[in-house]
Amino acid sequence: xxxxxxxxxxxxxxxxxxxxxxxxxxxxxxxxxxxxxxxxxxxxxxxxxxxxxxxxxxxxxxxxxxxxxxxxxxxxxxxxxxxxxxxxxxxxxxxxxxxxxxxxxxxxxxxxxxxxxxxxxxxxxxxxxxxxxxxxxxxxxxxxxxxxxxxxxxxxxxxxxxxxxxxxxxxxxxxxxxxxxxxxxxxxxxxxxxxxxxxxxxxxxxxxxxxxxxxxxxxxxxxxxxxxxxxxxxxxxxxxxxxxxxxxxxxxxxxxxxxxxxxxxxxxxxxxxxxxxx
Amino acid sequence: xxxxxxxxxxxxxxxxxxxxxxxxxxxxxxxxxxxxxxxxxxxxxxxxxxxxxxxxxxxxxxxxxxxxxxxxxxxxxxxxxxxxxxxxxxxxxxxxxxxxxxxxxxxxxxxxxxxxxxxxxxxxxxxxxxxxxxxxxxxxxxxxxxxxxxxxxxxxxxxxxxxxxxxxxxxxxxxxxxxxxxxxxxxxxxxxxxxxxxxxxxxxxxxxxxxxxxxxxxxxxxxxxxxxxxxxxxxxxxxxxxxxxxxxxxxxxxxxxxxxxxx
Numbered sequence: 016x017x018x019x020x021x022x023x024x025x026x027x028x029x030x031x032x033x034x035x036x037x038x039x040x041x042x043x044x045x046x047x048x049x050x051x052x053x054x055x056x057x058x059x060x061x062x063x064x065x066x067x068x069x070x071x072x073x074x075x076x077x078x079x080x081x082x083x084x085x086x087x088x089x090x091x092x093x094x095x096x097x098x099x100x101x102x103x104x105x106x107x108x109x110x111x112x113x114x115x116x117x118x119x120x121x122x123x124x125x126x127x128x129x130x131x132x133x134x135x136x137x138x139x140x141x142x143x144x145x146x147x148x149x150x151x152x153x154x155x156x157x158x159x160x161x162x163x164x165x166x167x168x169x170x171x172x173x174x175x176x177x178x179x180x181x182x183x184x185x186x187x188x189x190x191x192x193x194x195x196x197x198x199x200x201x202x203x204x205x206x207x208x209x210x211x212x213x214x215x216x217x218x219x220x221x222x223x224x225x226x227x228x229x230x231x232x233x234x235x236x237x238x239x240x241x242x243x244x245x246x247x248x249x250x251x252x253x254x255x256x257x258x259x260x261x262x263x264x265x266x267x268x269x270x271x272x273x274x275x276x277x278x279x280x281x282x283x284x285x286x287x288x289x290x291x292x293x
Numbered sequence: 294x295x296x297x298x299x300x301x302x303x304x305x306x307x308x309x310x311x312x313x314x315x316x317x318x319x320x321x322x323x324x325x326x327x328x329x330x331x332x333x334x335x336x337x338x339x340x341x342x343x344x345x346x347x348x349x350x351x352x353x354x355x356x357x358x359x360x361x362x363x364x365x366x367x368x369x370x371x372x373x374x375x376x377x378x379x380x381x382x383x384x385x386x387x388x389x390x391x392x393x394x395x396x397x398x399x400x401x402x403x404x405x406x407x408x409x410x411x412x413x414x415x416x417x418x419x420x421x422x423x424x425x426x427x428x429x430x431x432x433x434x435x436x437x438x439x440x441x442x443x444x445x446x447x448x449x450x451x452x453x454x455x456x457x458x459x460x461x462x463x464x465x466x467x468x469x470x471x472x473x474x475x476x477x478x479x480x481x482x483x484x485x486x487x488x489x490x491x492x493x494x495x496x497x498x499x500x501x502x503x504x505x506x507x508x509x510x511x512x513x514x515x516x517x518x519x520x521x522x523x524x525x526x527x528x529x530x531x532x533x534x535x536x537x538x539x540x541x542x543x544x545x546x547x548x549x550x551x552x553x554x555x556x
Contacts, residue, residue: 196378199347200392200443201368210391214382291382291423 079261084268087261101269103245107163107238108231111170115231116224119175123182128208140179148173148230149237156242166238173234174227181223185216218292221285228277232270294361294446296323296346296479301355303341314504315341319355321498321507323447328473328480330490332536333500334544339483342505343451346481347372363446366396371440373450377432379424385435386411386420392443410438413472430461437469441476450482454489463521466492470519487540491532492519499536502543509539 061081067073068080075083091097126136148169155165189212197211239248247266254262286292301319304312315338323329333339344350346357347370359369371392379388389410390403398406411417414434424432433453440448453469454462466489473480473493484490490497491513499509513532515523523529 192374192376192378193380195349196372196374196380197391197395198349199370199372199449200439201395206395211380214380217382289382291425 076258076260079264084261084264088265088268091262091265097265097269099245100247100250100266103243103249104235104239104247105273107166107246108170108228108235111167111235112174112227112231114167115171115174115227116178118171119178119223119227120182120220123179124186124208124212126179127183127186128212140176144176144180148234152238152241161242166235166243169238170231170234173230177226177230178220178223181219181226182216185219186212189215217289218285221281221289225278225281228281229274232274236270294325294359294363294479296447296481297358297360298322298346299356299358301342301345301357302353303338303345303350304353316345317504317506319505319507321510323479323481325361326477326479328482328493328495329498330482330484330494330496331498331500332484332487332490332540333505334502334540334547335485337500337502337543338505339485339500340451342500343372343449343481343483346370346447347449359446364444366398366444368392368396368443368445370447370449371443371445373433373436373440373448373453375452375456377424377429377436377456379432379435379439381424384421384423385416385427388424388435389438389442391439406442410442413441413475414438414468428461429457430465433457433465434468437472441472441478445478447479447481450480452484453482455484455486462489467520469493470517474518487533487536488524490536491515491529492523497532497536499539502547508543509536511536 064078065080065082068075068078068083079087088097122132122136125132126140127133151172152165152169155168159165159168193211193215194207197207202210235246236248236251239246240252243249247269251263251266254260254266298319298321301316302314303316304314306312319342321329331339331342341350345352380391383391386407390398390407393403393406411420414437416431416434416438419427419431424435427435433456436453437450454465457465470493482490482493494513497511497513498507499511500506501508511532515526515529515532
């Protein structure tokens, strides 16, 4: 600072030959990679958990060791019990998910594309969306009995809303220039929905599917805790009642794996279906 | 086939319900195979004029009439947009045949016509690329090919090169001039660039500021094919100067008022 001042205060002296090398000020914006850190930290967490359980820092009845959970899981695979529960939950999730996604897509396109349907649909959706779907489950059981129907129905309700809202928002945000371009190239209104709007909103559809699957897993577990004799939710509830903590944990791990599986599946599907995405 | 633009007027209503006139009493005839360029300062309703002719908005009064013979499949207009308006999920080829698909042309016709215009605009080898893989100049070639493939009675171009850098723009002007000589279609081209207007047009229509009125129509009597040496010729420069003198004061007004008046 002081040297700077001296230079400016004394313009008569010849220019100083001081060299200032430009310093890279934005170095912290450069992204660094930490290869392998994710894996190491994850394994470390498991290791601490294993130790905590083995050394009895925490009673194993409350927190069984990862290896013990794994062994329990393997035993359930061998006996086949695990598949019974998995299939029961999966079929509920998939049915509910498929029905909800189809409905959400069609209705979202309709209310997004036509003012008529928008006027009808918007207030209904706005009023029904905030209700936690689990709160509707008792009503659904009252209407549909205690079989599969209310469980699938509650998933349909849960997945439908994120889907329909995503599709609707997508339609509303389609680049109007592309619609004008299609019009000037001779497209009719229905053709525009199919050839411009639908491909435009594909990323939003996938976002809705990912969101919806998370909700579907949440709801299937909740629904199976009331009046079911199979399913991951039933398994968890049942294990808790019998203090079978290991079995309970197996259920939690299954849910985590299911979530990861569907996320990976959707991501891969997205890359295939949307090849133009940068 | 001629295009008659008769007493075309367009008013917009603002939020308070007051009418602002965008175009006032435009009378113009685009003759068969003619390259007409409309030039004007910003806010003169150039784009409004194109949208009216394309049927994308409706006029307050007046009309646009296509007069003469045409084949049954020929649409009246096809538009080339300033920001390309390519469909990002379609490859170059698929973008170009979009209009043909919409009028249910056979696959072989699509392939034949598509190939023809891919050749014409010099996109061979890029057929399977997606728009995001192309430069601005390439994108605009796709857009031009897509519009030409429709074989419209009148090709509308809305400042097609103003999103491009200056050098690409100059090259694209040469290209377009060549394409017009190859196709000899009726072109209606909109720009705010006077040099571009004189370089491309058979006739230049000079519009005033809002409300857009025709100030002058200049016949550009310069030989074709027009190439890069044209911009050095005296006759060319005189046309440019004449149009600039007509437009100058209007452009100044636009510069001073734009902020509160426009948009």
